Amino acid sequence: MVNELDGLGVSLAFSADKNLQVNYLGSYALVSGADNVRQAVELRLHTPLGALALHPEYGNRLFAIVSDPLQDDFPVKAELAVRECLAGETRITVKSIGVNVLREKRTAQIMIRYSVNEDRDITETMLEVPYGV
Numbered sequence: 001m002v003n004e005l006d007g008l009g010v011s012l013a014f015s016a017d018k019n020l021q022v023n024y025l026g027s028y029a030l031v032s033g034a035d036n037v038r039q040a041v042e043l044r045l046h047t048p049l050g051a052l053a054l055h056p057e058y059g060n061r062l063f064a065i066v067s068d069p070l071q072d073d074f075p076v077k078a079e080l081a082v083r084e085c086l087a088g089e090t091r092i093t094v095k096s097i098g099v100n101v102l103r104e105k106r107t108a109q110i111m112i113r114y115s116v117n118e119d120r121d122i123t124e125t126m127l128e129v130p131y132g133v
Contacts, residue, residue, distance in 0.1 A: 034119070096113045
């Protein structure tokens, strides 16, 4: 049962490959509560800034800087881009962001820790992006 009174909202459910999910009745599946927030964070992090025509401020600026040549200040720029991206998600409090550059793989791993509203539980998610391509 979907709890609409938890203050975290209800949305259409998406699968890991960003397709809409269908429930056992053949209707679109819904996601609510903390799962809705987790999905919203994931979608926001994986959407390039400006990719949504009607919401040009939505998304992650990180995708604009990963094509630049790798400089020593990349971790700082990446963390700032992710913080700016997540500032639009008012249902969370970002606890920490760590950036690990894997030079041999030409990849950056960004570990994000956040809590939903005033909840004490910490949710962790990792965003992995190639750079310099």
